[in-house]
Amino acid sequence: MSPPSTTDVLVVGAGPMGLLTSIGLAKQNVDTIVVDKRDRNVQVAAGRATTLYPRSLELLEPLGVVGDLLQKGFYGWKLVTFSIDTSLNDDFNITGILEHATKGQKQVRSKYLLGADGGASSVRQLSGITMDFQSTSYEWIRIDGKLTTDMPGANLGFASIETQHHGNVLWVTLDKDAHRIGYALTPHLLAKYPNGITETEAVQEAIDSIKPFNLQVDRLDWWTHYKIRQGVTESYRKDKYVLLGGDAAHIHSSGFAQGMNTGIHDATNLVWKLAGAVKGWYKDSVLDTYHTERHAAATRLIAIDKEASIVISGEIPPQYEGLGLTPDEILYKTWSENVSFSVGLGVSYAESVLNQTTLDTCVTTGKRCPDAFICSPGTILRLRLYDALLQDGAAGRWSIVVFAGNTALTKKAYATVRKCLPKVADSHQGMVRLITLMAGSAGSAWSALDGPAVGTFYFDGYGSAHAQYGVDLTAGAIAVIRPDNILGFAAGLTEVSLVENYFSQFVNRYKRL
Structure with a gap:
């Protein structure tokens, strides 16, 4: 094994959270190495997040990536293990062992380790940070491809259709000539396919889901069948030097398009605190606020997602039973009551060493500063x-x-x-x-x-x-x-x-x- 490399922050995972954090740190002259176990040359573009909310765009502006999302990283390297050793007194307290399929192993010593490596996070597992997953009985289908339909407004960006047997059907315009359609495997469909649903059957149900409109699948790029799980990690920070963000820290459905947007909030909340910690600007309490602020936001997100995933699946949450409301009416109510938080403009943080109230202003400390x-x-x-x-x-x-x-x-x-x-x-x-x-x-x-x-x-x-x-x-x-x-x-x-x-x-x- 070659001599270890050194860096301020080792970022594991080259998704939105990892790349945005590394960009933000680079703009503050903090060195990073980004690794991802997937090969850069075989990345699949289908099946990715589709929605950027207004606050996410605001948060991307300081990073200079609204118009052009570019970032270099190291691809094809997987984190095998890491250890913490403060005895050398050189601030490089993390030693990570990275493994490449053809290049063998190498060591990287860093001051901090960020796990931005998704729901099956290696960093979370290796560090012993627990996540209390709550599995549900809800199963969803998502299909990307070249889809042709006579549904009105099919290219306007987004549509939501209430159905009898497919839950709330999702329709999204994607890049180039592609669209996404999604629906729920309701009890009716689960009974129809007791041994599981095949690709051919999933496509046919997609066609049936938007009737009386017609749908033709001209090209299938990607499809998935997954069960909804929800959970928040117990901590976004452990042993001072290990941090989690994005899907590594919170898991939920895609119902309200929160995954990438929440990861952007994580990254922009963390990046200036982490850069300041590397530079020695801040006391340790500042980096602790990354956990307190973002964990509270994720906890609220999960509460909203639990209700949304039920009604998108075509069912009625217990608290609405007997009120005569349809799933679509409840979905609209859930969205309307939480829209400010869900689009990011209403995300706020509790009073802390960073958020202190003295002057009675219209803007409460801990809240987004408005533009003008x-x-x-x-x-x-x-x-x-x-x-x-x-x-x-x-x-x-x-x-x-x-x-x-x-x-x-x-x-x-x-x-x-x-x-x-x-x-x-x-x-x-x-x-x-x-x-x-x-x-x-x-x-x-x-x-x-x-x-x-x-x-x-x-x-x-x-x-x-x-x-x-x-x-x-x-x-x-x-x-x-x-x-x-x-x-x-x-x-x-x-x-x-x-x-x-x-x-x-x-x-x-x-x-x-």
């Missing part, structure tokens, strides 16, 4: 606040946004900000960027503020950003935004010392002002 239109000085062209937050290589960096309000009323308070807030940023060079947002417009920052602006200066011409964040124009506010666009903290313009104290609770080597 603002303007750069000297132009009336609008830009997004999110774009302003992402400028200047912002990956992994915190944004402190000073909502200056009506500067005719807040100049005195803003003078305190100008004096003290840059010192906070200087104490964390490379970690924090400053932005000032003034309600209304003016000839220049100096004329509006009686002095220079703190950080990059923008106009909030109609006060819409202030309104989105619930900031009183007569008082202003300071918003501390996490690298994943979650509000971590908020304070008044004269309360800069509270911002200093907030960071001191979880940042290493903090320099008192």
